[in-house]
Amino acid sequence: ILLIKQLQEKINILEMEKSSSKQNLDDLVTVATEQNICAREKFAEIQEEIHAARDEAQFAREQLVSKESEVIHVLNEDLNSLVYVSTEVEVLVSEFQKSKASLETISLAMDEGLQDFAFFSPLIHEFTLFLRQSFEQHASLISSYQNVQSCLKQKVLDVENEKLLLQEQCADLQSQIEGLNQEAQKHDTSLMMLTEHQESERSDFLSHIECLEKDIASLSSSSLAKEKENLRKDFEKTKTKLKDTESKLKNAIQDKTKLEAEKASAERELKRLHSQKALLERDINKQESFAGKRRDSLIVERSANQSLQEDFRKLEVLAFEMETEIASLEEELAAERGVKEEALCGKEGLESEITDLTEKLEHSDTQLEHLQKDVMELKTRLEGSSSDQQQLETNVKQLLEEKEELAMHLANSLLEMEEEKAIWSSKEKALTDAMEEKIRLYSIQIESLSKEVSEAKRELESCRLECVTVAERLRCSEENAKQEEKYKMEKSLEIDKLSDELQSAHAVSKQSQEVLKSDIDTLKSELQSTCEISDTLRKELNYVTSERQSLVARIEELSKELASSNRFQIEDAKNPSEEMTRKVSSHESKDAAADNKQKAKLKMRLRGTQARLDAICLRHKQSVKESEIMNRKFEEASAKLKDKLASKALQVLDLEKQLSASSRPM
Structure with missing residues (x-):
């Protein structure tokens, strides 16, 4: 009889351990499913954020294109002003040629007038005085023109220096962008390694859970002690891994702050470049106003310069020199245009690289957040595993105490099973009644809706x-x-x-x-x-x-x-x-x-x-779907209960047979 009791107690203990292990497995499966769902939701949120970042990048590109078009427009205006100056120089050359012809006619008239020199001597004296005055005026005009030319040359040199500075800044930005790209690649590789490490840890945890299930099936006092030691070792290993992951996360956060600071400095440099562009535009407008004033003064003084021979010769020489200078300036402008186009192409490449870097930074931020969340989840799991260990220890102690009580509870469990059968039958009846009432309510709602539809049709008529x-x-x-x-x-x-x-x-x-x-x-x-x-x-x-x-x-x-x-x-x-x-x-x-x-x-x-x-219609469809789902759940629950009842009945029969077989030799 004692052996039978011991066997019954062992059987009950094994059943309890199986039920507890099944519950633990179900809990782990539910946790894993919830984690998968959360990961999918996070992935969807990340995709939405990526789409939003792409839209923002497109908007930034459009703004940059508009700003580039404005800069090109300003440069075209500068070129148009230079072309206008060249046309004015050509007009001056044509006027000089006309003055040559007029001087030739004047020379012929002077030859004729020399014959009557005695008569026109006072007139010649007045003419010489007038020539001296006109020569002085012309010299002042030439000096002012030279000053304007020197100012223009200085401004061209300033523009070239600013271009060189901009090119140097672009080179610095490119180097910074390359460094950022390298750092982003390093972060990507580190994140990939972390994800792989996490996946390997998850697979290790799953394998460990399976091993625990197998070990729970064949539990013994000696195996429990060994498993406790193994669990302690695993717990220490997981602690070390968590410390490593925390240090990696701190390093990644520091890298992120550095990248944000570099991004802010790049934005400041762009603002400074925009301010320099505005100053250049103001200088160009001032030059145009000054040139307009000079043109007005030249138009007023053209009538007094027709009777000057020597001055026109000097002006011809200056005109030829200016033509050569204009040709050289045009060549320089063509070269500068090529340089500007190259700079614009470089700017576009830099902007595209900046957008890529921003996207990568955002992606790295999201991955860091996910890693932090995973670390928190691992911590919670470790805490849960430690609590599970404590619970297992307490359960082992309680199992030794509850062996004697389980034999008495067998008869009570059979009675409870019969009572549960009666309760489930009553619940089935109640559920069927509730479903019938819901169907009646839905039919009443459908009739009311049909009446409303007929009323609406009447209103239409x-x-x-x-x-x-x-x-x-x-x-x-x-x-x-x-x-x-x-x-x-x-x-x-x-x-x-x-x-x-x-x-x-x-x-x-x-x-x-x-x-x-x-x-x-x-x-x-x-x-x-x-x-x-x-x-x-x-x-x-x-x-x-x-x-x-x-x-x-x-x-x-x-x-x-x-x-x-x-x-x-x-x-x-x-x-x-x-x-x-x-x-x-x-x-x-x-x-x-x-x-x-x-x-x-x-x-x-x-x-x-x-x-x-x-x-x-949607409500009706939803109600129909809900009723179908409830029916399915009810059928599944009833099938599960029937299977459990059948398995428990078989177990009871086996126990009765064992009891009868053990009682016969006694």
């Missing part, structure tokens, strides 16, 4: 009917407008008839005075029927009846007044017609606006109903 009524109203308004136009035409025809009748009345009035009286009475009646506003005409007609002796003159005046009154009436009739047309057009525009508003409202309602329908 009512809106369509309203649109039809509005269109009919528009047609009626158009027909009314047409009828009003016809009525206006009829009125105009009646007015024309009245004018014709008035003309016939004038003809009859010439024949006889008595017939005129009767015609005037008829005209009064017709005027009263057609125009209610003709009070002035009535007064004049009464005045005509009182004065019979001056009928002829009065009748002519009446005819003139009638013609003018008819014109006013026609104009008065035209004004309301125009107002009616305006009103009709305004009504049409208002009706069109109202129709557009109603259509827009209907469209908004349709969109709202469609959005509601889509949302309802």
Whole structure:
């Protein structure tokens, strides 16, 4: 009996150890899955950050291209100013040639004038004085021109020196960028090594976990002591590895700070270069203004320089010298253009390298953050492993104490299994009832949604009917407008008839005075029927009846007044017609606006109903999916419980057989 109890206790201990080992394995698997999910999420975030960095790099490139275009524009303006100066020099040369021709003509005139030298001697004296004055003025002009030329040469030298400085700065930046590239490559290699090391450590941990599982299956008192020692050694090794990783992380952070400082210094140098460009542009504008002033002074003094021979010869010599200097300057400008193009190409390469370095730095930053997170996770795992070791030690002590109690709990466990069966059956019934209730609720919601859809359709039909009524109203308004136009035409025809009748009345009035009286009475009646506003005409007609002796003159005046009154009436009739047309057009525009508003409202309602329908459909689909998922989970749980119950029943039968077999020989 003692042997049977010991066997039962060992069996129970082994089962407990198996269950604990399975739980530990499940926990490790869940932790590994969570870590994989976190790693995927981090990878997605890194990709998003990379896309954002690429967008920022593109924006920076566009800004650099715009700045380069501005610099090229400034250089082109400088070249245009130099070309303008060369054209002005050519104009001066042409003027010198013209002055040569004029001097030749003057020399001929002087030959002729020498014959009359005695007569023109005072004039010659005055001419010599004038030549001296003009020579002095010309000498001052030449000196000013030489000063301008020297200033231009100095500015060209300054520009060349600044170009050399910029080239040196570009070379320094290139060297810095190469150093940064090398450091980034070193960081990449170190990060790759760290990732490989982490992967190897993970594989080692997994293999170690598998070994632990195998060792847990065949536990014994001697093996537990050895495993404790091995675990302590592994724990010390992991501590040393963690210290190494922390030192590497510190070094990487220091390298990152150095790279950021170098980046800030490069940005400062770029700002300084931009400020130098602005100063150069200001100097160029000042030169242009100074050249304009000099041009104005030369134009004023051209009229006084036509009678100078010796001065023109000297100016010709200076012009030839200037042409040679201009040619040399043009060659220098061409060389400088080539140098500028090369510098621009170098700038583009540097900018691309800078963008690549920034991207690499951001990537290294993200990798460092991931490494820090992995180190923290490893620390937490080590803490968990140490706590697991302590728990295992306590469990070993508790197992020795619980061996005697497990035999008593076997019968209780069987009773509990039966109770659990009853509970699971009741839970299955409750779940089926809940699912039926959910299905009923979903059907009620679907019916309500179908009612809402039918109501929306009815609203659409009512809106369509309203649109039809509005269109009919528009047609009626158009027909009314047409009828009003016809009525206006009829009125105009009646007015024309009245004018014709008035003309016939004038003809009859010439024949006889008595017939005129009767015609005037008829005209009064017709005027009263057609125009209610003709009070002035009535007064004049009464005045005509009182004065019979001056009928002829009065009748002519009446005819003139009638013609003018008819014109006013026609104009008065035209004004309301125009107002009616305006009103009709305004009504049409208002009706069109109202129709557009109603259509827009209907469209908004349709969109709202469609959005509601889509949302309802999505909810229905989600509810169906949730119900399917719940059914699957319930089926899986029921299958698992059935398998567990079957395995436990088999174990109980085996134990009963062992008990019966052990009790028979006794």
